Amino acid sequence: MTTTTMLAAQAAGGSSAMPILMMVAIFVIMYFFMIRPQQKKQKEIRNFQNALEEGTKIITGGGIYGVVKRIDLTSNLVEVEIAKGVIISVDKGSVFANAMASQTSGTKA
Structure with missing residues (x-):
């Protein structure tokens, strides 16, 4: 195999992981901006209800x-x-x- 063929094969293989990394990054962002604050709010409400x-x-x-x-x-x-x-x-x-x-x-x- 020539060097250009090997580099092209490596480049093609590396780019297939990029969409997976983007999906993971989007999930992490959603967790920290949407899910985690909602869980904190629910915990505060539950603690208030228990302390009535x-x-x-x-x-x-x-x-x-x-x-x-x-x-x-x-x-x-x-x-x-x-x-x-x-x-x-x-x-x-x-x-x-x-x-x-x-x-x-x-x-x-």
Whole structure:
């Protein structure tokens, strides 16, 4: 084999790995910019739900603001007072945010 034939064969073989490397690079970028931040956010929400206490001001998944009145761990329900004397029961998994934290982090005009 001549030198040019060997170089051409090496060049052709090396270029077949390039698409695989590009796909791996795209996956790594997607992981660090999309998947990892979402996992962190879910972990924060789970920790907040596990640390719920009576009297905590919360926001439910449906956007209802209220105050936790009672937590029933056996049925995984939280009783939330949304107005004076109006108490609703919601699933603990639908409590997403601390109302006090979201009010202080709002935009200022």
